[in-house]
Amino acid sequence: MDQKGLTMILVTSQDWGGVQAYVLDLALALKSRGLPVIVCAGRPEKLEVRSLKLDVGRELGDKCLEAGIEFIELKRMIRDINPISNTRALFELISLFKKHQPHTVHLNSSMMGAVGSLAARIAGIQRVVYCIGGWAFNEQISSWKKSLYITIEKISARWKDVIICVHPGDEKLALDIKIKPREKVMTIPNGIDVNLFQSQLRDRETAHSLLAERCTMYDVRCTVVGTVANSYPPKNLFWYLEVCKTITDKHPDFKFVIIGDGPQFEELKAKHASLNLQDKVILTGRFESKLLYTAFDISVLPSTKEGMPLAVLESMAAKVPCVVTDVGGCRWMLQDEQGSAGLVIPPNDDKALEQAIEKLASNSLLRQELSQRAYNLVTEKFNLQDTLNKTIETL
Numbered sequence: 001m002d003q004k005g006l007t008m009i010l011v012t013s014q015d016w017g018g019v020q021a022y023v024l025d026l027a028l029a030l031k032s033r034g035l036p037v038i039v040c041a042g043r044p045e046k047l048e049v050r051s052l053k054l055d056v057g058r059e060l061g062d063k064c065l066e067a068g069i070e071f072i073e074l075k076r077m078i079r080d081i082n083p084i085s086n087t088r089a090l091f092e093l094i095s096l097f098k099k100h101q102p103h104t105v106h107l108n109s110s111m112m113g114a115v116g117s118l119a120a121r122i123a124g125i126q127r128v129v130y131c132i133g134g135w136a137f138n139e140q141i142s143s144w145k146k147s148l149y150i151t152i153e154k155i156s157a158r159w160k161d162v163i164i165c166v167h168p169g170d171e172k173l174a175l176d177i178k179i180k181p182r183e184k185v186m187t188i189p190n191g192i193d194v195n196l197f198q199s200q201l202r203d204r205e206t207a208h209s210l211l212a213e214r215c216t217m218y219d220v221r222c223t224v225v226g227t228v229a230n231s232y233p234p235k236n237l238f239w240y241l242e243v244c245k246t247i248t249d250k251h252p253d254f255k256f257v258i259i260g261d262g263p264q265f266e267e268l269k270a271k272h273a274s275l276n277l278q279d280k281v282i283l284t285g286r287f288e289s290k291l292l293y294t295a296f297d298i299s300v301l302p303s304t305k306e307g308m309p310l311a312v313l314e315s316m317a318a319k320v321p322c323v324v325t326d327v328g329g330c331r332w333m334l335q336d337e338q339g340s341a342g343l344v345i346p347p348n349d350d351k352a353l354e355q356a357i358e359k360l361a362s363n364s365l366l367r368q369e370l371s372q373r374a375y376n377l378v379t380e381k382f383n384l385q386d387t388l389n390k391t392i393e394t395l
Contacts, residue, residue: 005103005126006036007395010093010116012079012109014041014060015262016286017230018310019108019133022190024060026106027069029388038070038100042077072096079111081148086115093119103127104395107160110136114152117159129394130181131164131188134307134328135173139234150177157181162394164188166308167329186394189329191387192313194379200290201318207295211257217279222255223361226296228289228314230262234305236325236347237264241271241281243302243353248280254361256281257296259289293318297367298360303327304347316341316378319371323356333382334374341373 007030011023023039030037041060064071074096076089093116097105104127107116113130120128137149153174157163160181165171171187179185202210212218225244229235237258244256258268258281265285272283284292289311293299299315299322306328313333315322322342324330334342343360345352360367 006038006100007104007106008038008040008097008100008102009106010040010074010108010112011060012042012077012112013044014058014073015044015230016059018190020060021310022131022133023108024063024067025384026388026391027064028067029392031067031069033392038072038102039064040072040074040096042074042079077112077115079109081111086111089115090119094123097123097125104129106131106391106395109133110149110153113160114156117156121159127395128160129162129164129391130160131166131391132170132307133166134305135170138173138328139305153179162186164391164394166190167332169329169332170307188387188390188394189382190308190310190313191382191384192310192317192378193384194317194375197290197314197317201294202291204294207292210291211255211282211295214284215255215279215282218255218282219253222253223251223297224255224257224295225298225300225357225361226257226259226292226320227300227302228259228311229301229303230260231264231268232262233264234303235262236302236304237268238271239348240300240302240353241268241275241277243350244281245275245277246350247354247357248277251358251361254280254357257284257292258282259284259287259292261285289314293320296320298323298357300353300357301325301330302347302353303330306330308333313378313382316371316374316382319375321360321367321370322374323353323360334377336373336377338373341370341377343370 009023009027011019027037027039044058061071061073076092078085105120105125107113107130117128137146157179161183163181163185165187166189168187171185174185208220231237248254299320301311301324303325308329312322324344325347326344327347331344334340343356345356
């Protein structure tokens with residue numbers, strides 16, 4: 001990396017999630033080394049207040065500014081494919097790159113990868129690094145849209161120097177379908193600072209109290225099943241609510257918690273009400289997940305598409321046993337010498353998810369064994385500093 005060169009880190013949206021946490025961590029690491037950095041992100045998809053704990057929709061921008069990192073909000077960048085809006089975003093980025101003349105642009109998310117790499121080529125940027133948290137064409141989408149996404153990735157790869165995947169499966173897939181950047185495709189797993197994360201956890205009593213404030217029927221003796229996921233289609237939360245209803249109808253002593261909001265949150269609340277789950281499933285909206293992990297007996301991620309989810313890393317670091325769907329890097333993340341340090345099920349399999357949750361709920365020894373093995377894995381294999389060091393080497 002050119003020690004004097006500016007790095008611009010760009011992501012499609014600043015709505016807080018795993019990608020935004022990674023972007024902030026990378027920017028902080030560059031700043032700590034005395035290297036110039038600017039973070040750029042699109043406007044939040046929704047701005048209205050939805051929680052007493054985090055009452056703004058611009059967490060990434062706010063956190064960057066609080067840390068003394070220059071932040072630029074992109075006015076034209078959106079997630080969806082829209083020729084007019086995408087063209088406007090392209091010209092916005094070209095103008096931005098010509099103004100700041102970065103040595104490297106580091107692109108995150110599929111839309112930013114496509115539009116940002118073309119803008120960088122037109123603006124004459126020296127180096128382009130693209131980090132893909134999970135290929136968009138792995139989502140449950142129509143065949144024509146899948147083909148379109150693959151074609152876009154293949155074409156835009158020519159304008160990128162390095163493509164970083166977060167788990168080996170995505171790297172292999174890129175090589176198999178011939179997504180070829182100028183230099184290489186490589187894997188750099190996501191990481192977490194386990195010690196810092198654990199220091200921020202609340203004690204179990206406090207976590208239970210926070211949940212009790214949000215549910216009049218809450219009992220600290222109940223089995224708490226937690227999920228950290230914003231309401232995007234790949235998180236599969238509408239289907240998950242149906243499974244929650246089935247389980248709570250059989251087990252009234254179970255409580256489910258879903259932390260997050262996202263663009264489909266209002267629809268999710270409507271579905272929640274229609275299923276009469278107000279006293280069975282707690283929807284927190286925007287909320288700091290670290291406040292509640294210690295109340296969880298089980299962690300569930302019901303996604304149909306993932307890269308390498310931060311929510312699973314956090315569950316492992318919090319010693320909460322995991323149930324995950326077999327998508328993206330989820331199985332690989334939990335793989336140790338004894339097999340899987342969590343329960344891995346097929347996506348959209350109602351019965352498998354129900355049985356996995358019941359199995360863990362009824363077996364405290366299994367929960368302890370799996371959570372300890374998962375904790376050992378996250379401390380040994382997924383260190384945040386390693387992730388950042390290897391990423392900075394590519395810039």
